[in-house]
Amino acid sequence: MTQNVIFDLSVRNVRRHFLRSILAAIGIVIGVIAITSIGIMGANLTLSVTETLSANSDTIKVSPGGGPSSGGGFGGGGGSGNDEDEYISEDQFRDIVQAASPNTVIPVYSESDTITVGDLEGRAAIYGLDDTDITTLITVANGTYLKSTSTALVGPTLAERYDLKIGSRIKIGDEDSDEGTSTVRVAGIIEERGMTYDISTDNAIVVSDRWFTSVYGNEGEYDEVIVKLNDINDVDEVEEAIDNQLNRREDEVTISDASRMLDSITSSLSMIIYMMMGIGAISLLVAAVSIFNVMMMSVTERTREIGILRSIGTRRSVVRRMFLYEAFILGVIGAVIGGILSVIIGYTVVLVMIGTTAYFFTFDSLIYVPYGIAVGIAVCVLSGVYPAWKAADLDPIQALAAE
Amino acid sequence: MSSVPVISLRDVTKVYSLPAGDVVALDHVSLDIMEGEFVAIMGPSGSGKTTLLNQIGSLDVPTSGDLFIAGKNIGEMNDDELTDMRRDTIGYIFQKFNLIPLLTVYENVEYPLILKYGKRDTTGRPIELLKMVGLEGPMLEHKPTEISGGQQQRVAIARALVNDPKILLCDEPTGNLDTKTSKQIMDILTDLNRQGRTIVMVTHDPETATYAHRTIVIRDGRVDP
Numbered sequence: 001m002t003q004n005v006i007f008d009l010s011v012r013n014v015r016r017h018f019l020r021s022i023l024a025a026i027g028i029v030i031g032v033i034a035i036t037s038i039g040i041m042g043a044n045l046t047l048s049v050t051e052t053l054s055a056n057s058d059t060i061k062v063s064p065g066g067g068p069s070s071g072g073g074f075g076g077g078g079g080s081g082n083d084e085d086e087y088i089s090e091d092q093f094r095d096i097v098q099a100a101s102p103n104t105v106i107p108v109y110s111e112s113d114t115i116t117v118g119d120l121e122g123r124a125a126i127y128g129l130d131d132t133d134i135t136t137l138i139t140v141a142n143g144t145y146l147k148s149t150s151t152a153l154v155g156p157t158l159a160e161r162y163d164l165k166i167g168s169r170i171k172i173g174d175e176d177s178d179e180g181t182s183t184v185r186v187a188g189i190i191e192e193r194g195m196t197y198d199i200s201t202d203n204a205i206v207v208s209d210r211w212f213t214s215v216y217g218n219e220g221e222y223d224e225v226i227v228k229l230n231d232i233n234d235v236d237e238v239e240e241a242i243d244n245q246l247n248r249r250e251d252e253v254t255i256s257d258a259s260r261m262l263d264s265i266t267s268s269l270s271m272i273i274y275m276m277m278g279i280g281a282i283s284l285l286v287a288a289v290s291i292f293n294v295m296m297m298s299v300t301e302r303t304r305e306i307g308i309l310r311s312i313g314t315r316r317s318v319v320r321r322m323f324l325y326e327a328f329i330l331g332v333i334g335a336v337i338g339g340i341l342s343v344i345i346g347y348t349v350v351l352v353m354i355g356t357t358a359y360f361f362t363f364d365s366l367i368y369v370p371y372g373i374a375v376g377i378a379v380c381v382l383s384g385v386y387p388a389w390k391a392a393d394l395d396p397i398q399a400l401a402a403e
Numbered sequence: 404m405s406s407v408p409v410i411s412l413r414d415v416t417k418v419y420s421l422p423a424g425d426v427v428a429l430d431h432v433s434l435d436i437m438e439g440e441f442v443a444i445m446g447p448s449g450s451g452k453t454t455l456l457n458q459i460g461s462l463d464v465p466t467s468g469d470l471f472i473a474g475k476n477i478g479e480m481n482d483d484e485l486t487d488m489r490r491d492t493i494g495y496i497f498q499k500f501n502l503i504p505l506l507t508v509y510e511n512v513e514y515p516l517i518l519k520y521g522k523r524d525t526t527g528r529p530i531e532l533l534k535m536v537g538l539e540g541p542m543l544e545h546k547p548t549e550i551s552g553g554q555q556q557r558v559a560i561a562r563a564l565v566n567d568p569k570i571l572l573c574d575e576p577t578g579n580l581d582t583k584t585s586k587q588i589m590d591i592l593t594d595l596n597r598q599g600r601t602i603v604m605v606t607h608d609p610e611t612a613t614y615a616h617r618t619i620v621i622r623d624g625r626v627d628p
């Protein structure tokens with residue numbers, strides 16, 4: 001028996017009904033695993049998205065039209081930026097260059113078109129870029145940069161899907177349309193870039209601007225303009241300069257950068273994660289019911305014992321504490337086991353779903369373990385409040401008379 | 404024995420309200436019990452003996468009337484004060500022993516001390532008392548279910564005495580024991596009374612009642628004149 005005889009009595013009662021206690025604690029284990037591993041997964045997802053997008057924070061994108069600043073899907077998709085009516089003119093481009101000086105400004109033509117490789121047909125994004133800009137934006141993993149106007153670089157995903165090698169031919173365009181088809185030869189395969197804010201090349205074909213305008217026309221009508229900053233701290237300054245230059249009278253262009261998108265992505269991510277944790281919390285609610293049930297059973301079974309304790313001078317508050325300790329012990333057992341398991345399960349889930357555990361052992365990720373444990377214990381103790389109160393409120397004489 | 408009443412009842416009435424009607428368990432009971440007295444309470448079953456003892460033991464409060472224990476009015480106390488009274492001033496010995504099943508023999512006796520002082524015993528008093536009632540050795544580490552009824556009642560007596568209460572209340576202390584064991588228990592109680600402790604004992608057995616100085620007979624909740 002320790003100093004705290006009341007705590008000791010609680011421990012002994014948990015041990016007396018060991019199996020029942022463990023079964024009750026399993027609910028808490030599951031509940032804690034649910035909210036903790038979802039929290040861990042969410043944190044890792046957020047961290048990896050943040051990291052990827054932060055790598056793009058040197059990029060400002062200028063799109064035609066004065067739409068809301070959220071305009072343009074993630075990656076500045078080839079399909080979305082090529083509205084026939086809207087483009088950035090040569091004049092506007094020069095204004096951007098001036099405003100963004102001395103940073104690098106890259107005009108981008110983009111189009112989505114039918115492509116045919118052998119028998120395979122599909123659609124792909126096609127970007128037209130100046131030769132120097134290509135070397136700025138793109139790294140070739142395999143092969144060389146563009147050698148002539150009829151060569152192209154292809155993204156790794158596209159290359160894999162169509163089984164493209166250096167020298168493979170791609171027919172671009174629809175055979176039945178007026179424009180007919182043009183053929184390019186693969187000069188190089190682009191290194192995988194993953195999530196990027198400027199242009200998404202993994203699944204695209206990059207050709208020279210000359211080839212692009214010779215096929216699609218519209219020379220000097222760019223689909224978007226990318227500004228690469230020398231110093232990422234200049235983002236606001238440069239955006240303001242462009243805004244002043246072009247949007248003074250009316251909104252001619254939309255200026256966006258990764259940080260704004262990062263905000264909206266992380267906020268919607270965290271909302272999804274909280275919702276999932278909320279669903280996980282339902283399992284904790286079920287656990288609370290089972291703890292409540294076990295505690296009520298314990299009170300009923302021990303009525304006589306409570307009568308004895310009260311009759312020889314144990315105060316109500318002490319009886320109450322004894323039952324709260326019991327709930328607390330069940331909570332600690334369940335929540336700690338749950339916490340340990342959720343590290344293991346969380347690690348596995350993160351590995352499988354996000355593909356990297358680089359962020360797993362960080363504060364933001366593992367903070368969910370103590371957090372989950374604390375919630376588990378709190379739920380347990382709260383479930384014990386009513387039974388404890390009921391036990392403390394028993395009339396000593398009637399309790400003594402119980403069998 | 405002194406002439407100071409340690410227990411004093413004035414018109415104590417206890418009414419149990421039941422759906423079927425009120426049960427008057429004690430009906431205007433007035434009596435004094437002096438310090439150092441050994442009083443036996445007798446009477447037919449259902450006459451109100453246990454009810455009377457429960458009032459004195461501050462396990463319950465009278466519906467009306469005044470009840471003074473060691474000079475304090477029970478009726479004016481709150482639950483915590485009544486509880487502390489049970490812990491410090493009264494030792495209760497039950498017919499059914501009422502030991503705490505989760506605790507060992509030794510821990511059962513030590514428990515009221517821990518309640519009172521908030522820490523484990525260092526004085527050796529529980530061992531001393533257990534020795535006095537004839538229990539020692541490995542027996543002290545046993546749980547109550549592992550020892551005999553007579554032994555359990557000895558433990559209960561030791562427990563009742565551990566906080567050195569003024570008053571010892573016994574509700575049929577030998578009711579569950581054989582004649583020989585009963586005699587041993589009664590000898591212990593007689594000894595305790597000789598040392599100056601006030602004892603109030605409910606019994607059905609006239610033989611047992613002879614150990615007391617005085618016998619109060621209760622009938623239908625009233626003291627028989």
Ligand SMILES: Nc1ncnc2c1ncn2[C@@H]1O[C@H](COP(=O)(O)OP(=O)(O)OP(=O)(O)O)[C@@H](O)[C@H]1O
Nearest residue numbers: 419421426427428447448449450451452453454455
């Ligand atoms: N908790 C209670 N609720 C209702 N009535 C009660 C309660 N306790 C006792 N009574 C009633 O009060 C009366 C006195 O009961 P009490 O237990 O004091 O009798 P007793 O003299 O101790 O009897 P016994 O010798 O059988 O132990 C009885 O009529 C009993 O039914």
Ligand SMILES: [Mg+2]
Nearest residue numbers: 452453454574
């Ligand atoms: Mg009785």
